[in-house]
Amino acid sequence: MKKLTDSHIIDPAPCCKTVPVIEVIDYNVWFRDYHILNDICVSFIKNKINCIVGPSGSGKSTLIRGINRINDDAEEFTSKGLIQLNGQNIYAKELDITKLRTQIGMVFQKPCVFPKSIAQNVLFGIEHLRKLSKHEKLQIVEDNLKAASLWQEVSYRLNDKANSLSIGQQQRLCIARTLAVNPEVLLLDEPTASLDPVSTRAIDMLRLNLKKEYTIVFVTHDILQAKRISDYLVFMCNGQVLEHGHKEKLFNNADNEQTSKYLSDEYCIC
Amino acid sequence: MSALPGRVGQIYVVSATLISGVVILLIIVFLFLNSWDAISQVGGGLFTLEWHPPNGKYGILSMLYGSVIVTVISLVIAVPLGIFSAIFISEILLPKYKPFVKSLLEILAGIPSIIYGLIGIAFFSVWVRDFFALQSGRTILTAGILLSIMILPTIVTLTDDALRNVPVKYREAARGLGLYNYEVIKSALLPIAKGDIIGAVLLALGRALGETMAVMLVIGSIDKIPQPVFNFLAPGQTITSKLGREIAESAFGSLHFSSMIFMGLLLLVIVLVLTVIAQLYFKKEQRLYE
Amino acid sequence: MNRRFINKLFYGSSWTAVAVCCLVLIFLLLTITWNGIKSINIEFLFTASKNFGAGGGIFYQILGTILLIIFAAIISFPIALGMAIFRSEYLKNPLLKKLVEAFIYGLNGIPSIIFGIFGLIFFVNVLNTGISWFVGSIVLGIMIIPTITLSTYQSINSIPKIYRETAQALGFNRWQVITRVLLPQGIGGAITGLLLGIARAAGETAPIMFIATAFSGVDVPHSLFDPVTALPTHILALAQQATNKQALQNGWGASLVLLCIVMIFSISGLFTRIIFKTTTER
Numbered sequence: 001m002k003k004l005t006d007s008h009i010i011d012p013a014p015c016c017k018t019v020p021v022i023e024v025i026d027y028n029v030w031f032r033d034y035h036i037l038n039d040i041c042v043s044f045i046k047n048k049i050n051c052i053v054g055p056s057g058s059g060k061s062t063l064i065r066g067i068n069r070i071n072d073d074a075e076e077f078t079s080k081g082l083i084q085l086n087g088q089n090i091y092a093k094e095l096d097i098t099k100l101r102t103q104i105g106m107v108f109q110k111p112c113v114f115p116k117s118i119a120q121n122v123l124f125g126i127e128h129l130r131k132l133s134k135h136e137k138l139q140i141v142e143d144n145l146k147a148a149s150l151w152q153e154v155s156y157r158l159n160d161k162a163n164s165l166s167i168g169q170q171q172r173l174c175i176a177r178t179l180a181v182n183p184e185v186l187l188l189d190e191p192t193a194s195l196d197p198v199s200t201r202a203i204d205m206l207r208l209n210l211k212k213e214y215t216i217v218f219v220t221h222d223i224l225q226a227k228r229i230s231d232y233l234v235f236m237c238n239g240q241v242l243e244h245g246h247k248e249k250l251f252n253n254a255d256n257e258q259t260s261k262y263l264s265d266e267y268c269i270c
Numbered sequence: 271m272s273a274l275p276g277r278v279g280q281i282y283v284v285s286a287t288l289i290s291g292v293v294i295l296l297i298i299v300f301l302f303l304n305s306w307d308a309i310s311q312v313g314g315g316l317f318t319l320e321w322h323p324p325n326g327k328y329g330i331l332s333m334l335y336g337s338v339i340v341t342v343i344s345l346v347i348a349v350p351l352g353i354f355s356a357i358f359i360s361e362i363l364l365p366k367y368k369p370f371v372k373s374l375l376e377i378l379a380g381i382p383s384i385i386y387g388l389i390g391i392a393f394f395s396v397w398v399r400d401f402f403a404l405q406s407g408r409t410i411l412t413a414g415i416l417l418s419i420m421i422l423p424t425i426v427t428l429t430d431d432a433l434r435n436v437p438v439k440y441r442e443a444a445r446g447l448g449l450y451n452y453e454v455i456k457s458a459l460l461p462i463a464k465g466d467i468i469g470a471v472l473l474a475l476g477r478a479l480g481e482t483m484a485v486m487l488v489i490g491s492i493d494k495i496p497q498p499v500f501n502f503l504a505p506g507q508t509i510t511s512k513l514g515r516e517i518a519e520s521a522f523g524s525l526h527f528s529s530m531i532f533m534g535l536l537l538l539v540i541v542l543v544l545t546v547i548a549q550l551y552f553k554k555e556q557r558l559y560e
Numbered sequence: 561m562n563r564r565f566i567n568k569l570f571y572g573s574s575w576t577a578v579a580v581c582c583l584v585l586i587f588l589l590l591t592i593t594w595n596g597i598k599s600i601n602i603e604f605l606f607t608a609s610k611n612f613g614a615g616g617g618i619f620y621q622i623l624g625t626i627l628l629i630i631f632a633a634i635i636s637f638p639i640a641l642g643m644a645i646f647r648s649e650y651l652k653n654p655l656l657k658k659l660v661e662a663f664i665y666g667l668n669g670i671p672s673i674i675f676g677i678f679g680l681i682f683f684v685n686v687l688n689t690g691i692s693w694f695v696g697s698i699v700l701g702i703m704i705i706p707t708i709t710l711s712t713y714q715s716i717n718s719i720p721k722i723y724r725e726t727a728q729a730l731g732f733n734r735w736q737v738i739t740r741v742l743l744p745q746g747i748g749g750a751i752t753g754l755l756l757g758i759a760r761a762a763g764e765t766a767p768i769m770f771i772a773t774a775f776s777g778v779d780v781p782h783s784l785f786d787p788v789t790a791l792p793t794h795i796l797a798l799a800q801q802a803t804n805k806q807a808l809q810n811g812w813g814a815s816l817v818l819l820c821i822v823m824i825f826s827i828s829g830l831f832t833r834i835i836f837k838t839t840t841e842r
Contacts, residue, residue: 070725102731112726114741125730128740174726181730276735283650286642290663293702297670297678304681354577362574373830378585380826382763384792385815388799389591392808419584426581450563452570473669480671482766483792487799510673517677518770522685531677538674545669546662 027081051230105183168199305532343414352425432466469551599813631697640708696772704757715749748836755829
């Protein structure tokens with residue numbers, strides 16, 4: 001089992017210390033016989049927005065879905081390698097997966113609200129964990145809807161059905177719901193891909209605010225979005241990480257020629 | 271958050287499934303055990319024509335013949351009728367009437383078989399008797415006709431499902447080539463739906479073989495193959511009808527009982543095999559409420 | 561020209577086929593209703609039968625049928641639900657999937673008389689329960705398990721994968737996903753299946769005629785192991801006395817009542833299927 005060497009730690013920005021909260025070491029994934037992810041070695045930095053970019057089919061979604069092990073139940077996926085959360089191997093046999101997922105939350109590409117009220121959706125992930133008083137419930141709903149920038153729009157109609165919201169609002173509701181579980185890390189798999197530009201903007205602003213408390217890892221197709229809001233970038237192509245590092249470096253001064261080609265032209269032959 | 275509810279849940283669902291498997295096994299095993307006497311002692315004698323327990327004759331061929339013939343008659347009537355009706359419902363009927371018609375079919379499928387039997391006695395056997403000027407209207411033909419009505423909803427519903435499963439693009443392509451409706455159906459739809467339709471017919475076959483009450487009341491219950499063989503206006507006997515009538519009268523454990531159980535086992539095996547084959551024909555998951 | 565003619569012929573045949581089916585259906589329903597309605601009055605519905613049914617009413621038969629189907633429902637529902645959940649959420653191995661499918665469709669295809677005979681051998685003789693209404697309920701319950709399972713499975717299975725993943729991502733374990741997300745949304749299928757199963761169980765004669773019912777001298781059972789009397793078997797007895805006009809008439813009356821009971825459940829089942837379908841498609 002290879003240990004993290006210095007080459008895996010991202011060049012620190014001049015002013016801040018960087019702490020890797022998730023480390024991926026020699027991670028491989030197969031779908032049936034196809035080798036989808038090939039010896040991935042990368043880290044994701046605490047309290048920063050880590051962005052994974054790359055063309056379709058490069059394995060970005062597979063990687064991010066491996067971090068909270070949501071691919072475990074999907075048939076025909078097998079994986080090998082190490083992913084560590086704060087130094088602990090998340091693929092260890094003794095690990096409680098459901099606990100892992102309360103530490104690493106995920107927001108999917110298509111918003112998926114349950115057929116319940118807005119308030120009930122926010123509380124969905126936590127009300128089974130412990131008994132909550134009415135006051136606590138209201139507080140949790142308010143706090144997380146505020147954190148997701150949705151409070152203003154729905155505070156007066158918390159008991160309305162969640163699917164009466166617009167798609168952009170539903171996606172923010174999904175974010176609020178995930179935040180309510182209080183994870184350390186927030187994974188977002190192309191969260192704004194189904195949304196219009198206005199909703200996309202709102203969620204971008206949201207992420208900039210959230211990074212103060214959470215570590216954010218997200219996958220996107222949209223280079224401009226990556227340029228706008230990310231701190232660290234991981235560029236993937238064909239199941240491999242071609243380059244990773246500080247956003248400025250990759251956009252202006254990439255080591256790998258293909259990286260700069262993709263980030264400027266969105267063109268990648270690999 | 272203990273793992274106990276999850277554990278209990280897992281035990282629950284696994285046991286539920288196992289219970290079903292165990293039941294099927296029990297049925298087959300007990301039927302087999304109880305027919306063992308007949309198999310070992312009567313052996314090939316079971317496949318003879320004469321059924322007369324007091325004399326030690328346990329030939330089940332007449333019953334087998336009856337079951338097969340009655341089923342064949344019912345299929346001959348119901349399959350064309352059913353397929354054409356299904357084509358109508360699927361291709362010709364205006365879509366807004368469809369839910370209504372399908373519900374009607376489900377209701378028809380729900381009429382208990384004993385009521386069919388009553389109607390058979392009161393009407394069909396009387397009509398057959400009068401139409402053919404017979405002594406009694408309780409004939410193989412009567413049973414076949416009654417049975418055909420009973421399996422009609424099955425065939426219609428499943429064939430309609432089969433046709434609906436054919437994607438619209440095939441219809442459009444065929445029509446775009448200038449084919450008449452019947453040609454579209456014959457050349458484009460039926461070949462694709464063929465598998466499901468065959469499955470539907472096999473299932474209907476299984477149902478017809480297993481039907482007891484209606485057949486029992488109108489078949490006449492004579493344990494002989496009619497002379498000549500194709501005289502359907504004569505009374506006859508099916509396996510199910512025989513079982514229904516005599517099982518309560520035969521002593522448990524006797525050779526009589528055992529031979530009857532053997533008949534039941536035979537029926538069960540045939541029907542199960544038909545069901546399995548039918549499933550192989552169905553391409554996608556079908557709904558089966560019957 | 562020839563093609564056009566064949567096409568017309570084809571249309572004609574289809575219309576004819578449908579007309580025949582409709583005629584048959586109308587005939588059946590009309591017959592039962594017309595003949596049966598003559599018998600229906602308060603006295604018929606609420607008095608006991610006499611003379612092997614040739615006289616009197618069908619009160620205890622109605623009670624018997626209701627008793628049998630209630631317990632058949634209670635016995636079969638948990639098992640059917642468990643099986644549907646197991647098949648939908650726990651089974652990954654394709655071979656096992658085929659096996660469980662075989663269980664369901666096999667159980668579904670077994671003729672009702674075989675259930676009756678099995679009940680006779682296993683319960684009445686081997687386990688020595690005698691003629692017992694409870695045993696009848698058990699057998700009926702086993703018979704309707706596939707109906708309920710198939711309907712439940714369909715509705716649970718059609719819930720998109722994203723719901724499961726979302727719940728898992730929030731930290732729910734498998735059983736919690738089932739109880740908190742899938743069952744609330746899939747319960748419609750279970751209810752539909754249950755109603756349709758009960759409709760089927762109410763009308764069955766063969767499974768119960770050897771093991772649960774007796775034709776005379778029976779009213780309300782006093783224990784789990786007493787016989788009971790039920791509508792389908794009663795109709796059978798009356799049908800076998802068809803030459804007796806009064807018996808036949810009572811037979812029609814009983815048939816109408818049985819048909820009504822069956823229809824109530826069938827139609828409710830169809831109704832719930834429509835209701836639940838429209839809510840999940842929102």
